[in-house]
Amino acid sequence: KQEVTQIPAALSVPEGENLVLNCSFTDSAIYNLQWFRQDPGKGLTSLLLIQSSQREQTSGRLNASLDKSSGRSTLYIAASQPGDSATYLCAVGTQAGTALIFGKGTTLSVSS
């Protein structure tokens, strides 16, 4: 059974720092991996989608990498801002058309 783990559970950094959020999954046979942002009491906003054949995806200050063989993905946030404060969720798709399996998330707090 696929399990997704995110470390750390919480992270506090001062504004301007570059940071890395980690995601690991137990079964390397994934179809794709998606990173989301969730603000308190809100739904999920898709940040980046990485297909299993890809190594990384970039969007603005965000860069996500995927290493299927080791079962890991990282989300790199450059020059963090207070507006980046939120919970970041990693989710894997194991087969075409099936639901995503989520980690518990990393709650990020960026202080000004």
Next chain:
Amino acid sequence: GAVVSQHPSWVICKSGTSVKIECRSLDFQATTMFWYRQFPKQSLMLMATSNEGSKATYEQGVEKDKFLINHASLTLSTLTVTSAHPEDSSFYICSARAGRLNTEAFFGQGTRLTVV
């Protein structure tokens, strides 16, 4: 990206009553929709998968008679919590994909259900 609209965003109901939550894909047809439940500081847990025109597939431990799912059209799925109890209080989120391939998943805004 595609837009998934979920309504209502929050609802308070009395124990024993039923509550219906709607999930709509606004600019695409969703052949598959997923319903998740999220407890405070916990991950999203899949409740069921609904395919347009067929019965929903429920995850183990989810009572299908309590959580009724209808996916009668390609743009609308509904989740009805029947005979709600305080332990059903939670955050419910729907998700949709446009086709059978594992394309990008889009999520609704979520519904905060409080049963008193």
